[in-house]
Amino acid sequence: MKSQSHKLVAKTFSGLEAVLAEELEQLGAKSIKKAKRAVEFSGDNEIIYKVNYYSRTAISILKSITSFKVEKQDDLYDNLIKIEWDKYFSHTKTIVVNSVVYNSVFDNSHYVALRSKDAIADFFAEKYDSRPNVEKYDPDVKISIHLSSGVCNVSIDSSGQPLFKRNYRKQTGGAPLNEVLAAGLIKLSNWDKKTPLIDPMCGSGTIPIEASMIAQNIPAGKLRKKFGFQNWKDFDIELFEKIKTQAVENEKSIGNIIIEGQDISGMNIGIARQNILRAGLLGTIRLQRNDFFSNNNRNKNGILIMNPPYGKRLKKENIIDFYKKIGDTLKQQYEGFTAWIITEDDYPLKNIGLKPSRKISVFNGPIECKFIKYELYKGSKKDKK
DSSP, X not given: OOOOOEEEEEEOOTTOHHHHHHHHHHTTOEEEEEETTEEEEEEOXXXXXXXXXXXXXXXXXXXXXXXXXXXXXHHHHHHHTTSOGGGTOOTTSOEEEEEEEESSSOOOHHHHHHHHHHHHHHHHHHHHSOOOOBOSSXXXXXXXXXXXXXXXXXXXXXSSSOTTOOSOOSOOOSSOOOHHHHHHHHXXXXXXXXXXXXETTOXXXXXXXXXXXXXXXXXXXXXXXXXGGGGSTTOOHHHHHHHHHHHHHHOOOOTTOOEEEEESOHHHHHHHHHHHHHTTOTTTSEEEEOOGGGOOOOOSSEEEEEOOOOGGGSOHXXXXXXXXXXXXXXXXXXXXXXXXXXXXXXXXXXXSOOOOSEEEEEEETTEEEEEEEEEOBTTBOSOOO
């Protein structure tokens, strides 16, 4: 028997809403609507499990419980204690409450979280004479309170730990790229999973690893040990095992696809190798210690995705020369390639000496960045018409 449909929200980074919406559609979600740093959709428990297990570009999946008006402060507690929390989880589970407050009778989100936690704990105390313990760092159940313009939306987080925690990256180099963002950049590049994909400054290997998982149709959550929905009262272990079994059947061989990670740092290459090993992808990614600027590129065409140093990682006086060298190397070594570069702002890119064919705004954590496309053609800086 099919479970009921739920109102759901998938959180993501700004700039990845469109690729996440496409991903949700492919997974069978309904009523998809893009929002700011999120995509709203609907689906039953099977969709909740699938999206958490498969999604590469979602950070977390929230299931809506209820919403109500908050015109005075007591309205928050009074409405929350009426919710039948034991329908969702047991009093033996640990909890945390996260809150976001805009334009409200409350002006302190921390106080809203505390008051919400009190209401939930008091519900269980009255019914079971026992309260769920609070666990800030790794709770069984995460509850989200979103209070804006007099309306409180209450949700439960089906993901638990953020979905970018894929469990393959134990070590990182300097300023690592978030796994969700790395997968999102690959999707934004429209890589066809056939042409070579090169990351010449691969750091801890996140872009090549995400590309290899995409090429082989390996679910992003395959290595995760747990999800938030596994602590819910209605968790269907048989359904989840069926989804995981089907995922294994849908995986494919890497074949002759070339995915390559290069870095000037031997330490970074060592870290990337360990991460690739943990991801179970040994033999699917070429790793090479190499200085991009003295590179003898052996591929005639492909996609190049690069996360070069920017911001605090590069002294201002070095920016002009560094990015000029990137442009010169692309022109001399990567004719026939499409290059994508992510950087903090337009200033460094002005020194590349190439005409971009596309600019996309994305966020790398709190940093607003540009993801820029360059089409590299023989003897010309002009884009293909």
